[in-house]
Each structure stands twice: as C-alpha cells, then as structure tokens.
Amino acid sequence: MTGWSRRRVLKAALSTAAALGFAPIAPSARAAAEAPHFRRGVNAWPWFSLTREFPAPRTDYAWPPFQSQRPVPTPADLRRLRATGLDFIRLPVDPGPFLAADTTSRGQLLDMLDKAVTATLDADLGIIVNVQANGATHYWNPDRMVSSTAAPAFDLYRGLIGELAGRLERFQPGKVALEPVNEPPQACASNVWSQVQHALLTAARASSATLPLVVTGGCGSMVGGLTALDPAPLSPFEPILFTFHFYEPYLFSHQGAPWMREPVYRSLNNVPWPASAGSLEGTLASVRARMAKDTETTGEAKRAAYAQTERVLKVYFDAQPDRGFVDKYLRQVRAWGDAHGLAPERIVMGEFGALRTDARYVAAPNPDRARYIADVRQGAEDLGFAWAFWNLFDGMGMMDDATRALDPAIIDALGLTMPAD
Numbered sequence: 001m002t003g004w005s006r007r008r009v010l011k012a013a014l015s016t017a018a019a020l021g022f023a024p025i026a027p028s029a030r031a032a033a034e035a036p037h038f039r040r041g042v043n044a045w046p047w048f049s050l051t052r053e054f055p056a057p058r059t060d061y062a063w064p065p066f067q068s069q070r071p072v073p074t075p076a077d078l079r080r081l082r083a084t085g086l087d088f089i090r091l092p093v094d095p096g097p098f099l100a101a102d103t104t105s106r107g108q109l110l111d112m113l114d115k116a117v118t119a120t121l122d123a124d125l126g127i128i129v130n131v132q133a134n135g136a137t138h139y140w141n142p143d144r145m146v147s148s149t150a151a152p153a154f155d156l157y158r159g160l161i162g163e164l165a166g167r168l169e170r171f172q173p174g175k176v177a178l179e180p181v182n183e184p185p186q187a188c189a190s191n192v193w194s195q196v197q198h199a200l201l202t203a204a205r206a207s208s209a210t211l212p213l214v215v216t217g218g219c220g221s222m223v224g225g226l227t228a229l230d231p232a233p234l235s236p237f238e239p240i241l242f243t244f245h246f247y248e249p250y251l252f253s254h255q256g257a258p259w260m261r262e263p264v265y266r267s268l269n270n271v272p273w274p275a276s277a278g279s280l281e282g283t284l285a286s287v288r289a290r291m292a293k294d295t296e297t298t299g300e301a302k303r304a305a306y307a308q309t310e311r312v313l314k315v316y317f318d319a320q321p322d323r324g325f326v327d328k329y330l331r332q333v334r335a336w337g338d339a340h341g342l343a344p345e346r347i348v349m350g351e352f353g354a355l356r357t358d359a360r361y362v363a364a365p366n367p368d369r370a371r372y373i374a375d376v377r378q379g380a381e382d383l384g385f386a387w388a389f390w391n392l393f394d395g396m397g398m399m400d401d402a403t404r405a406l407d408p409a410i411i412d413a414l415g416l417t418m419p420a421d
Helices: 031-033 073-085 096-101 103-122 142-146 154-166 193-206 223-227 232-237 262-267 278-293 299-319 324-340 366-383 406-414
Strands: 040-042 051-053 061-066 088-093 127-131 176-179 215-218 240-246 347-352 388-389
Touching: 040 103, 051 096, 061 096, 088 096, 088 103, 088 388, 096 103, 096 154, 103 127, 103 154, 127 154, 127 278, 127 347, 142 154, 154 176, 193 215, 193 232, 215 232, 215 347, 223 240, 223 324, 262 278, 262 299, 299 366, 324 347, 324 366, 347 366, 366 388, 366 406
Parallel strands: 040 088, 040 388, 088 127, 127 176, 176 215, 215 240, 240 347, 347 388
Antiparallel strands: 051 061
C-alpha cells in the first residue's frame, strides 16, 4: 500500500468508471481448475520491504538490503495466523534490491524469498507474491520501472517477473500465485497500463504455463481501475485472478496518515465510523488538539490546513457514510465481474484497512476502526470476493510489532478466531 498512485486519483475515485459494454467471457476450464481458492488473507509488509538504499547518486543498497529491525513473521506467527482462520498471505516484495544486485547477491535474495514461501506453505497458508515497487525510493521506483514499456528499467523489471514465475512454479500447486505490479500509477482506462500488464504477463507465461497470475486495473488498483479493465485480452494468460484495493472513504481510513502529502489527511483525528457515531464538532475539536501539538508547522499553514479540513469534514458528515456507502462501491466490482462472466471467487480485494489514530493527541477510535473493517470485510464476503487485510504489522496492523500479540478487536472484525496460546 504505497499510497503514491492513489493520491493522484482520489477525486476521480468518487465517480463510477464501470465499463460494462463488453461481451461476457466464457469461464475457462483451466482457470476454474487451477486458480487458487484464496478466501481470507493478510498482507505481510515489510517482510521484503523497508530497504537500506544508499542516497543519490548511488543506485544500490547495503547488504543485506532490508532493515534488520523491521518486523518479520516467524514460523510460529504464521501458524498462529493460520489458527485464526486465515488461509493465505499477500507478500509485498520490493524489486529494487533484486534489480540492483549482482548475480551472487540476487541469487541469495531469491533464495531468501524461496525460504519465505516455504515457511508460509509449511504453516498451511497459501501465498500471493506481489512485486511492490517503492514510490519513495529515489531510483528503483515505479516511474523508472513500470510507468510504460519504454521506462528505463522496464526490461529489467520484466526479466525479474519472468524469473519469479519460473521459481514459484516449483511450489505447491493451487497455493501460490504471482502479482506482477502493485497499484499501477496510470489512469483507470490507460492503454499504457494495458501494454505494461500484457508484457509482464507474457514474460511470466514464458517461464510458467500454469502459475496463477493476479491482474489489476490502473489508477492505483482502485475500484474504478478494475471496472475499466477489459478482461477479454487477458484470457490467454489463464489461470488468472483479478484484484482491487479498497480504502474509501479516505477521510476515515487515512486520517492522520503521515505519508499523505495533503495537509488535510495529516491533520485529521477522531473521524468516526459510521459518520453517525460522532459529530462534526467533536472531530473538529480533536483536529484542533492535534494541530496544537504540532510545533513544526507555521501558524499560517495551520490556519489554511484547518480551513480545508473543516470543509471536507462538513462534506463527510453531510454524506453520513456507513455500510451502504461501502456496498455501493463493492457492487460496482460485482457488476463488472458478472458482466464479463467472472466467478466472484476469482476476484480478490487485495488491500483494505484503516490507520489507527495517533493516541498521543486523542484516544484512538478503535471501535470505529473495527466497525469499518468489519463493514468492508462483510461487504466483500457477501459478494463472494476473497480479501487480504492491510496489514499484519505497522499502524494499520493486526499484530503488535514487538509483542506479536494479535488485536482481538481486529480479529473479531475480520470474522476470525483468537488462537489459543
């Protein structure tokens, strides 16, 4: 969940971009027989993320390239996840270290990834390996790798996809899939994205005829990106699954997010879910309390940010978003799938979740967060979609980074069971 591509399309995400004029595709027997039956999963960032990139003008990484203090699931953690009722993980993998490495180091990184896949399968979990470029990286970033087929590092990236497909094919059939790109930055109906995805799928199929592949639409894998996707040209690449991400409304799910460039998100605090669970006045009071603790922003910038925050929150409370708001979005995906003859179990909501409010400023609205997560999860399940919660660790996680304790409220919101320790 980089957030980079979403920021370019937040306003566009409020409109429906469904493209339902295509002739339905007859379901492929091979797709039905060989596509994994993922149902309930969790993202395992930053297992293969959070790198030690050297600053410019260098384009390489320290060794080992991943930060040693990052939280990584242990075999015991993976078994506990399986005991909750989860059946797969989605593993984001930063391609930068692989592409920057020499032959020996690249082989070691690939072996590390093999061991992670093996550990996951040993815990009786399936796995989607997602190649997830880091938009904050100064060199090996999405623009350099997947902005178009003419991008400077696209050929290297495509080669990595082919290599990964060949290696992953060796693992347990029906339990492993490859997702070549995370949140494409191109526009929802972009022909450029279609060309990029087609080239990457072609590379994967050259190495593996049977490994399931996960495809997506443009504009950050948002709902509008998937519903603008024509799956007909992708049928030769089956078995395939389709994925989208869901964080609407961002005013709730990304409140207080420090990585968002827009000041309105960084200032938000104590936004309720559903909107009827709180009030505009109460939320604005929490925003003012948060801003008062900010000693780095100028008074003028604070006043401008507050005015914008007040405007967007008035819209939020006037709209009164709730479970019906979520269902309206998700039904667009189901209508798209039905129109193309796609069984709903072939559609994976690959990311969803909400950030904890920073408790340094006001008590985190955890009941609201749990209600939101439950509404999105139930909405997806009611329509037959698989899902992967974002995230296992970090500020949107379900497990404490240090103690490895699972959050009971989030486990319950996901319809899972707390395992016996």
